[in-house]
Amino acid sequence: MESRFLLLSDRPLKVINIGLELFLESLEVQGIEVVHVDWRPPAGGDKHLAGLLEKLL
Amino acid sequence: MTLRIIIRENNYHDSMVLMQISSKILEMEGVKRVAIMMATENNKQFIVLAGFNDQMIDSASVSDLVIALETVDDKSMSDALANIDRLLKERGQRKKRGTRFVSLEGALERFEEASLAVISIPGQFAGREARKALQKGLHVFLFSDNVPIEEEVELKHLAMEKGLLLMGPDCGTAVINGVGIGFANAVKKGPIGVIGASGTGIQELCSILHQAGGLGISHAIGTGGRDLSDRVGGITTLSAIDFLVQDTATELILLVSKPPSPKVSLSVAQKIASTGKPAVLCFLGLETELLSGMKMDGIIFTENLEEAALTAIQSHAIKPGLKYGFSDEEINMIANKEKNSLLSKQQYIRGVFSGGSFCYESMLYLRKHLKGLHANSPITGIERLKDSFSSVEHTFIDLGEDEFTQGKVHPMIDPKSVAERILKEAKDDSVAVILFDVILGYGAHPDPVSVFLPILRQIRGEYSTDKRNIILVTHLCGTDLDLQNKKEQEEKLKSVGVHVMATNLQATKLASEIVRR
Numbered sequence: 001m002e003s004r005f006l007l008l009s010d011r012p013l014k015v016i017n018i019g020l021e022l023f024l025e026s027l028e029v030q031g032i033e034v035v036h037v038d039w040r041p042p043a044g045g046d047k048h049l050a051g052l053l054e055k056l057l
Numbered sequence: 058m059t060l061r062i063i064i065r066e067n068n069y070h071d072s073m074v075l076m077q078i079s080s081k082i083l084e085m086e087g088v089k090r091v092a093i094m095m096a097t098e099n100n101k102q103f104i105v106l107a108g109f110n111d112q113m114i115d116s117a118s119v120s121d122l123v124i125a126l127e128t129v130d131d132k133s134m135s136d137a138l139a140n141i142d143r144l145l146k147e148r149g150q151r152k153k154r155g156t157r158f159v160s161l162e163g164a165l166e167r168f169e170e171a172s173l174a175v176i177s178i179p180g181q182f183a184g185r186e187a188r189k190a191l192q193k194g195l196h197v198f199l200f201s202d203n204v205p206i207e208e209e210v211e212l213k214h215l216a217m218e219k220g221l222l223l224m225g226p227d228c229g230t231a232v233i234n235g236v237g238i239g240f241a242n243a244v245k246k247g248p249i250g251v252i253g254a255s256g257t258g259i260q261e262l263c264s265i266l267h268q269a270g271g272l273g274i275s276h277a278i279g280t281g282g283r284d285l286s287d288r289v290g291g292i293t294t295l296s297a298i299d300f301l302v303q304d305t306a307t308e309l310i311l312l313v314s315k316p317p318s319p320k321v322s323l324s325v326a327q328k329i330a331s332t333g334k335p336a337v338l339c340f341l342g343l344e345t346e347l348l349s350g351m352k353m354d355g356i357i358f359t360e361n362l363e364e365a366a367l368t369a370i371q372s373h374a375i376k377p378g379l380k381y382g383f384s385d386e387e388i389n390m391i392a393n394k395e396k397n398s399l400l401s402k403q404q405y406i407r408g409v410f411s412g413g414s415f416c417y418e419s420m421l422y423l424r425k426h427l428k429g430l431h432a433n434s435p436i437t438g439i440e441r442l443k444d445s446f447s448s449v450e451h452t453f454i455d456l457g458e459d460e461f462t463q464g465k466v467h468p469m470i471d472p473k474s475v476a477e478r479i480l481k482e483a484k485d486d487s488v489a490v491i492l493f494d495v496i497l498g499y500g501a502h503p504d505p506v507s508v509f510l511p512i513l514r515q516i517r518g519e520y521s522t523d524k525r526n527i528i529l530v531t532h533l534c535g536t537d538l539d540l541q542n543k544k545e546q547e548e549k550l551k552s553v554g555v556h557v558m559a560t561n562l563q564a565t566k567l568a569s570e571i572v573r574r
Contacts, residue, residue: 001260003220003262003303004194004196004219004221005220005222005299005300005303005304007172007196007277008172008173008196008222008233008234008257009234009275009300009303009304009305009306010170010299011451012234013172013173013233013234014168014170014171014172014173015171015172015173015174015175016161016164016165016171016173016174016175016190017170017175017187017360018161018164018174018175018176018177018178019071019175019176019177019178019200019201020071020072020073020177020184020200021071021073021074022073022470022500023175023177023200023238023239023255023500024155026174026234026237026238026239026250026500027236027238029499029540030236032236033157034155034166035157035158035164035167035171035277036155036157036158037157037158037159037160037163037164038155038157038158039069039160039161039178039182039186040069040120040159040161041069041095041118041119041120041179042182042303042527053293
């Protein structure tokens with residue numbers, strides 16, 4: 001099986017940015033292919049509930 | 058005084074946006090105190106510490122926005138609230154560029170070729186998102202802190218099983234194949250592979266390698282601050298070693314960390330030695346007795362960042378008489394000249410840092426040469442400050458620590474808090490030297506010196522008429538490829554009489570020589 005490290009060393013980075021726009025901007029300025037996730041806390045912010053929901057899905 | 062606390066349910070905004078808005082509101086006339094943040098557990102504690110205490114805040118959840126304000130009167134309050142709404146709306150309406158998703162699952166499904174997830178959301182949720190990315194076969198850069206250590210261990214084991222790198226949690230810097238991630242400098246590509254548990258440690262090494270040796274780096278892998286603890290056992294560090302050993306572009310491994318557990322540092326050293334790839338290790342502050350038990354072929358141990366980088370250059374490129382910046386003799390000459398301008402009561406150094414590793418490295422050096430040292434984040438042999446906002450004798454402040462950054466933008470992004478603390482120190486007539494750092498690169502302020510300049514000018518101008526000379530010493534961490542234009546930043550600093558040294562170590566040495574009489 002091909003080493004997963006080759007994803008980093010052998011080909012252009014392709015990034016999913018989740019969180020701060022600052023990091024998205026830095027990657028774009030460097031010409032990196034990046035998509036952004038407009039993250040929001042799940043289920044009204046209740047971590048326990050969110051965890052339960054995930055088990056159901 | 059007018060006080061308002063407003064909770065807006067299900068109204069999420071990026072923490073950096075909220076901090077920038079907070080900063081602007083605090084500058085408004087009539088505003089005494091402000092806290093604008095999402096109601097995470099961590100933030101709630103800070104809001105209480107800031108003096109805003111209300112049942113509403115306690116019952117708010119992490120997707121709720123808290124706006125807490127104290128103003129001198131009702132008019133200032135309505136002005137401030139109107140301004141907050143305007144800024145939030147403006148931010149919301151900003152043209153959102155590029156491809157955007159509402160969930161990581163959506164992004165993972167549609168963007169199948171993704172190789173890396175960069176995650177910077179609140180710590181209590183970050184681990185879950187990191188797991189999703191790892192399960193899909195992506196490497197992860199996890200900037201978030203406050204991820205529980207048990208979760209870190211679990212995630213790192215998952216990453217290891219899948220042959221992936223989990224950089225973090227609490228990882229601020231990485232460079233992969235020439236691409237800077239998080240806070241990183243633009244450096245040329247080359248044969249040195251860097252591994253670091255410290256963001257600014259990595260930045261300093263990369264900058265010196267590029268500037269001093271014209272040597273580039275293959276990759277710089279951040280491991281996160283806790284990776285080399287006994288609990289985590291160095292999992293990411295060991296994987297990073299595997300990565301760099303397999304990487305054909307990497308010819309020498311350069312590793313930096315604050316003192317890891319002795320057990321883990323030994324296993325890391327042994328692992329590197331077994332690979333046969335030459336390596337330079339810098340365990341900042343590791344007791345020398347422990348080092349002597351670790352002498353191994355092909356590995357050189359160094360005591361500070363400058364030595365680590367220059368040793369790597371020498372090992373790799375055999376540059377006889379490699380010199381970078383100022384020699385010890387040159388530093389002594391500058392110190393001797395400056396000493397004469399000091400009044401006898403001016404005895405102390407005040408170190409004001411945005412880079413935690415720079416503060417740390419300076420303390421390591423100075424505790425060997427000076428007495429009466431204090432710090433907000435002390436090392437052994439240095440006293441903890443009773444009040445982080447009030448310096449005593451020789452004092453070293455890491456402005457990246459929680460008590461300074463909660464509710465505020467990190468000083469690397471906005472050095473305003475550094476400049477303000479420098480001014481405060483300058484007003485103390487027992488101060489001889491103010492030592493600080495300026496950090497360039499991706500993520501950092503586009504023109505940090507412009508933030509410092511008015512205050513530095515004020516210090517050099519105003520106080521010198523007092524016949525009191527305050528000596529300013531700094532170093533610029535960055536390269537000539539960084540967007541901020543390093544040369545120009547340096548010229549501006551020199552134009553107001555600041556001593557700009559090549560490395561944090563040289564700046565520290567100069568400060569030390571000046572006060573030692």
